[in-house]
Amino acid sequence: MKxxxxxxxGNNPQYAEFPDPEIPKENEVQxxxxxxxxxxxxxxxxxxNHYSVSSEKHQPKIIGTDGxxxxxxxxxxxxxxxxGTAAAKVNVEKGFTIPVPEELDFITAAALPNxxxxxxxxxxxxxxxxxxxxxxxxxxxxxxxxxxxxxARLYGAKKIIATGRNEESLQLLLTLGADEVVSxxxxxxxxxxxxxxxxxxxxxxxxxxxxxxxSVEMILNTLKGNGTFSHKTRLVxxxxxxGDIIQLSSQILRGTDIQISGSGLGSWTKEETHLxxxxxxxxxxxxxxxxxxxxxxxTADIKDVEAVWNAEIPAGKRLVLTI
Numbered sequence: 173m174k175x176x177x178x179x180x181x182g183n184n185p186q187y188a189e190f191p192d193p194e195i196p197k198e199n200e201v202q203x204x205x206x207x208x209x210x211x212x213x214x215x216x217x218x219x220x221n222h223y224s225v226s227s228e229k230h231q232p233k234i235i236g237t238d239g240x241x242x243x244x245x246x247x248x249x250x251x252x253x254x255x256g257t258a259a260a261k262v263n264v265e266k267g268f269t270i271p272v273p274e275e276l277d278f279i280t281a282a283a284l285p286n287x288x289x290x291x292x293x294x295x296x297x298x299x300x301x302x303x304x305x306x307x308x309x310x311x312x313x314x315x316x317x318x319x320x321x322x323x324a325r326l327y328g329a330k331k332i333i334a335t336g337r338n339e340e341s342l343q344l345l346l347t348l349g350a351d352e353v354v355s356x357x358x359x360x361x362x363x364x365x366x367x368x369x370x371x372x373x374x375x376x377x378x379x380x381x382x383x384x385x386x387s388v389e390m391i392l393n394t395l396k397g398n399g400t401f402s403h404k405t406r407l408v409x410x411x412x413x414x415g416d417i418i419q420l421s422s423q424i425l426r427g428t429d430i431q432i433s434g435s436g437l438g439s440w441t442k443e444e445t446h447l448x449x450x451x452x453x454x455x456x457x458x459x460x461x462x463x464x465x466x467x468x469x470x471t472a473d474i475k476d477v478e479a480v481w482n483a484e485i486p487a488g489k490r491l492v493l494t495i
Contacts, residue, residue, distance in 0.1 A: 175259035176208075176477040176493065178218045179232045184481045185218060185258075187474060190234060193263040200263045201243055203251050207282035208239035208258040208474075210491040215481075234259045235477075236493075240272060240281035248272040250281050250453065258474060258493050267446075270453050275461045283469050283490040284319070288456045289448065290410035291320035291380060294435035295327055296452070297444050299378040299406040303328030306374050308367075309350075310391060311382035311413060313341035315467065315490045318348060320380055320410075322465045323456070325349035331374050335387065338487050348466075356387055363387075368394045375403035385414030392420065397427035404429040410436065 175190040196202045218235045234256025241262075242248050251257070252268040272281045295301040307324045311317050313336030324332050325348075334350040336342050342353040354366050370376070371394060381388055388407075395405055407430060424430070433439075440448070459465040470489045472480040477493060485491050 173260040174474070175234045175256070176236070176474055177232055177234055182219055184478045185235045187477055190232075190259060193261055196263045199266055201266055201269060203239075203241040203243060203249060203262050203264055203269070205239050205241040205257060205259060205262055205495050206278040207241070207495065208236040208493045209282045209286060210236065210258075210481075210493060211286055213237060213286070234262075238282065238286055240278040241495075243269075248274065248276075248278070248281070250285055250457075252285075252449075258477065258495070260495060268449065270449055270457075273457055273461050276457055279469055279471060279492050279494065280460055280467060281457065283492050284456060284460060284465075284467050285453045287316045287319040287467060287490065288323060288453060290316055290382075290435050291323045292327075292452050292456070293440055293444065293448060294380055294408040294410050295320075295324060295378065297440065298408045298433045298435045299380070301327055301329075301378055304330045305377040306331040306333070307378045307380060308333040308335070308370075308376045308391070309380045309382070310335045310387055311356075311411065312336050312345055312350070313338040313488060314382065314413070315488055316411070317382050318345065318488055319465070319467060320382075321345055321349045324380070326459060326464065333370055333376070341488050344488070360390060364390050364394045367391055371395060371403075376405050377403075379405060379407040381407060381409050382411035383414040384409055384412040384416060384418060386418075387414060389418050389420070392418075392424050392430070395428055395430060396421075396424045397429070399427060402427070402429045404431070406431045406433070409434040 173192045176185040177188050178185045236257035238252045239257040240250050249269045251264045253264045307329045309320050312334035332350045333352045334345045335354045337356045468489045469492050474493045474495045
């Protein structure tokens with residue numbers, strides 16, 4: 173069969189022949205793939221740089237971790253697989269497939285779930301979000317950040333504050349559910365002053381962070397307590413686009429009622445992952461059908477995978493390979 177394959181570590185994937193999957197095992201189904209989303213996660217895994225594969229010996233592998241297609245009975249499904257997804261056919265564990273509404277196209281079905289995972293799991297399970305909470309989304313101008321704004325609104329946020337560097341995308345977020353936007357391009361002191369003003373007026377309950385790095389250091393410093401009672405804030409790390417390391421003063425932790433956790437592969441329990449596949453993503457598919465959540469995509473034929481692998485994708489769009 174044809175597939176998008178990385179033959180040597182560090183090389184771009186190629187559209188090439190690859191062995192057909194074996195007959196599915198008892199706990200598997202075979203999916204005829206129609207679309208596979210390509211994310212920073214997939215690029216890191218393909219290059220052997222992601223923590224989930226860093227100890228593995230590299231061998232030729234199909235790229236991608238999720239996609240959409242149909243089963244032998246014609247049922248449309250979304251699926252997740254660590255064995256690769258950008259191929260004509262893929263064997264998938266039954267527990268990692270989700271029915272896709274007939275009204276939803278394969279491209280949206282392939283692109284939406286990963287963008288939902290970090291935000292929905294972070295808000296629901298790591299932060300314990302309740303309707304009426306105030307949510308600050310740090311680094312909201314990318315694909316996942318834009319979805320996070322919409323998910324927070326669907327979950328009943330009272331106020332949503334979004335930060336980012338792309339001014340055009342920040343303004344777009346106001347139409348997607350954000351109540352206030354704060355530019356990260358302004359001087360540090362101005363940024364910290366603005367966040368402190370917001371926190372003083374409407375205390376931030378949850379920070380959903382896609383950047384880490386310097387911006388998180390600034391936000392934590394603005395929340396630092398002064399020895400009196402402080403508002404409880406839950407910070408959930410979903411990404412590290414600005415770096416994996418921060419400097420954190422122990423005084424912030426001792427003087428502030430703050431909880432720091434992460435949301436990503438390896439941080440979710442089996443029970444939470446089960447709910448992701450049985451409740452959360454199906455709910456988001458229905459929201460997409462209803463038009464209350466939307467994701468922008470850039471599509472390319474799988475034959476062109478080598479050319480588009482490192483291409484610059486427009487801000488806020490998810491690359492999807494069609495098959």
